[in-house]
Amino acid sequence: MNLTKFTIIILLVIQFNSSAQINPGAKQIALSHSTVALANDVFSIFINPSGIAQQNWREIGIYYSPSPFGLSKLANGAAVYHEPTKIGSFAIAFTTYGFDLYRESNFLLSYAYNLSNKFFFGVSAKYHNLKIEGYGTDGALSFSISALAYLTSNWRIGFMIDNFTRASFGNEKDQIPVVMDFGISYDLLEIVSLNASIQKELDRNASIRFGIDYEIIKYINLRLGAMNEPSSFSAGIGINYSLFEIDYAIFNHQDLGLTHQFGVIIQFGGNISRSKRIRNYLGIN
Numbered sequence: 001m002n003l004t005k006f007t008i009i010i011l012l013v014i015q016f017n018s019s020a021q022i023n024p025g026a027k028q029i030a031l032s033h034s035t036v037a038l039a040n041d042v043f044s045i046f047i048n049p050s051g052i053a054q055q056n057w058r059e060i061g062i063y064y065s066p067s068p069f070g071l072s073k074l075a076n077g078a079a080v081y082h083e084p085t086k087i088g089s090f091a092i093a094f095t096t097y098g099f100d101l102y103r104e105s106n107f108l109l110s111y112a113y114n115l116s117n118k119f120f121f122g123v124s125a126k127y128h129n130l131k132i133e134g135y136g137t138d139g140a141l142s143f144s145i146s147a148l149a150y151l152t153s154n155w156r157i158g159f160m161i162d163n164f165t166r167a168s169f170g171n172e173k174d175q176i177p178v179v180m181d182f183g184i185s186y187d188l189l190e191i192v193s194l195n196a197s198i199q200k201e202l203d204r205n206a207s208i209r210f211g212i213d214y215e216i217i218k219y220i221n222l223r224l225g226a227m228n229e230p231s232s233f234s235a236g237i238g239i240n241y242s243l244f245e246i247d248y249a250i251f252n253h254q255d256l257g258l259t260h261q262f263g264v265i266i267q268f269g270g271n272i273s274r275s276k277r278i279r280n281y282l283g284i285n
Contacts (some may be wrong), residue, residue, distance in 0.1 A: 023047055024063040024078035024095055026263035027249035030236025031211025032225030037158035037185035038213075039148055039267060040278055041245075042082045045091045045110040048160045049183065050122030050146040052082050052089045053112035058268040062132040069256040073099040086111040096223045101133040117282040119191060122146045130169055138265040139243045142167040142176055153284045183209075190275060191215035204231045215273070223249070230254060236261075240274065243267055 025043030028035050032145070035044070039051020042059040061080040068074040076097040078219075083090050093108040106129070112122035124144045131137045146160035162179040169175040182196025195211040207229035215221050221238040236249035247263040 012251060024065075024076070024080075024263075026063060026236060026249040026261040027118060027213075027223065029251055029261050030223035030225060030234050030238075030247070030249035031195055031213060032198045032209045032227040032232065032234045032251070033199070034161055034183060034209035034211035034225060034227070035185070036146075036181045036197045036199075037148060037156045038193060038195050039158055042091065043263070043265075044080075044082045045080060045093055045108060045122075046081075048122070048146045048148060048158050048159075049091070049124045049144065050109065050112045050120040050148045051158070052091055053114040053120040053122065054148070054282065055082065056084050057087065057277070058083055059265055061263060061265045063230060063261065063263045065259060065261045068259045069253065072260070076098075103131045104247075105129045105131075117284075118150045118193035120148045126163075128169070129169070133189075138169045140167045140169050140176060149212050150282075150284070156185040158183055158185070164215035174202065177204075187275075190279075193275075215275075225251075245274070 023033050025046060027041065028043055028047060033047060036048045039048040040054055042052065042061040043161045044051035044061065059082045060199040063078040064271045065076050066072065068076065077096040078093060080091060080093040080280040089112045091110040095106045097104045108124060109153055110122060110124040112120060126142050128140045128142065129137065143165050144160060144162040147154060147163060148158040149155055157183040163176050164178065166178055167176055179199060179201050181197055181199045183195065186194045188194055191214065193213045197209045198206050199209065200206045205226055211223065211225035213221055213223050219239060219241050223236040225234040231254045232251050234249060234251035236247060239246045243266055245265040245267065249261040250258055252258050
């Protein structure tokens with residue numbers, strides 16, 4: 001193992017809270033986390049929980065990144081479950097990140113509501129658990145608010161403010177970042193979505209993100225993304241068939257190299273594409 005590289009990454013994890021850690025989802029990573037206004041699968045609860053109210057069906061998602069930046073000790077994963085009801089959509093998630101010396105585990109509960117099939121809002125509560133060998137364990141509870149709106153049948157805008165209560169570990173301020181995310185999404189064609197967002201953490205430069213999701217042939221989507229702060233390029237592929245959606249993503253950090261992610265989503269109650277199911281549910285032509 002390259003000790004220098006390992007030390008750099010640990011410092012990044014502890015001090016700057018890696019985006020790959022806080023936003024699971026292979027599709028979202030392939031699109032460079034530009035999807036705050038797309039938010040159309042179960043992993044949306046990490047970037048815009050209001051988006052799950054676009055779905056009137058149950059979903060289960062599993063995400064895994066086995067070796068971020070080439071280091072298996074930083075493997076991370078997530079499990080997510082979404083349940084639609086007559087009073088709104090509920091979702092729960094568990095994430096884990098790190099290894100014996102440094103471990104973060106998060107438990108997330110989200111609620112989203114559909115207003116008139118054009119406006120959606122969501123709230124989330126997240127319990128953060130941090131364990132550092134030799135320093136002990138600590139926990140904190142944070143909250144987020146989010147919304148998504150259809151301006152036309154093809155244009156959407158979305159936003160999320162994560163940890164607006166400024167929760168933190170111990171007596172230190174800003175150990176858990178306050179993140180504001182705003183974006184737009186446009187369906188160029190029924191099979192092509194263009195996404196852009198700007199994400200801002202307090203006391204850090206804004207990050208601009210872009211992503212393209214293209215259903216190149218039936219059942220197969222190709223994805224490309226790019227962002228700055230940090231500078232990174234991403235790509236991925238999604239295979240959608242019957243109840244299953246299998247996603248793969250790769251992104252390149254300018255200093256730390258390549259990272260691979262994998263995801264599986266099980267969609268209950270339908271066998272048409274996700275975009276068509278959402279359009280049918282919302283009555284969008």
